[in-house]
Amino acid sequence: MMDGNQPGAPMVEAQHARPLPVLVLADVSGSMEQDKKIETLNNAVAGMIRAFAAEDTLYGEITVGVITFGGTGARLHQPFTPxxxxxxxxxxxxxxxxxxxxxxxxxxxxxxxxxxxKRAFSPTVVLVSDGIPNDDWEPALERFLASRRGAGAVRLAVAVGPEAGGPAYQVLERFVANPAIPVVRTDEIDRVKDFFQWVTVSVSTRAHSGNPDDLSAFDSDELHDLTD
Structure with missing residues (x-):
């Protein structure tokens, strides 16, 4: 009887960890040039990617994508990549x-x-913005929230500066669309790094768990702490 190690035996496909996608939507409009916002955001995202790259998991392979919106439009700055x-x-x-x-x-x-x-785990989608959108964003948000992956995603948002309750903040609340998950507000730009460190720990915890689709790793109490 042949086994997988004998010549001529059928190849046995190696089992790979299922993708655990993390997608960042980054506001890179002109206002993000002020007060070292874009520099801090770059450092925070790069630090998150380095931390994910150091993970060795059996269940979830963390993949990262980044979409920027600003300049002449929006684009896929970093396609999904392990x-x-x-x-x-x-x-x-x-x-x-x-x-x-x-x-x-x-x-x-x-x-x-x-x-x-299709076999990927539920994605985490993070929206970072410091102002009010100036395109026809509401129908696009409805389409995103109605999509299978968009609806099933863990949606998180950080407001870089806008006051709680203000129009820009309300846009982010509509994106999260979950009263149990607060929009994190950062008056001090350095707190963006704290937010992405929290995202890193939470996603890494999911990746190491036996069931990365168990979203209990996202502790909303910790997010409330970040908004104080």
Whole structure:
């Protein structure tokens, strides 16, 4: 009887960890040039990717994608890639705030089965912004929230500066669409790093768990602490 080690035996496909996607939607509009916002955001995202790359997990392989919106439009700055293979290119800021375009790109990216196969775990989608969108973002948000991956994602948001309850903050609340998960507000830009460290720990905990689709790793109490 042949086994997998004998010549001519059928090849046995190696078991690979299922992808655990993390997608960042980064506001790179002109206002993000102020007060070292874009520099701090670049450092925070790069630090998160380095931490994910150091993880050795059996269950969830963390993949990272980044969409930027600003300048002349939105684009897929970093296609979904396993964290150890990412070669981070810093983002630059300028222009307007086309969030709607970014949301449509995000929906398409999450529905691309080559990048996010059906067997992938529920994605984490993080929106970072410091102002009000200036495109037709509301229909795009409805499309994103109605999509399978968008609806099933852990949606998180950080407001870089806007006051709680203000119009820009309310946009982020509509994106999260979950009263149990607060929008993190950072008056001090350095707290963006704290937020991404929390995202890193939470996603890594999921990746190491026996069931990465168990979303209990996302402790909303800790997010409330970050908003204080």
């Amino acid at each position: 964290a150890p293979q990412v070669r981070w290119t810093p983002m630059s800021a300028g222009g307007r705030t086309p969030l709607g375009e970014a949301l449509d790109i995000a929906r398409d990216a999450l529905e691309d089965e080559k990048a996010v196969p």
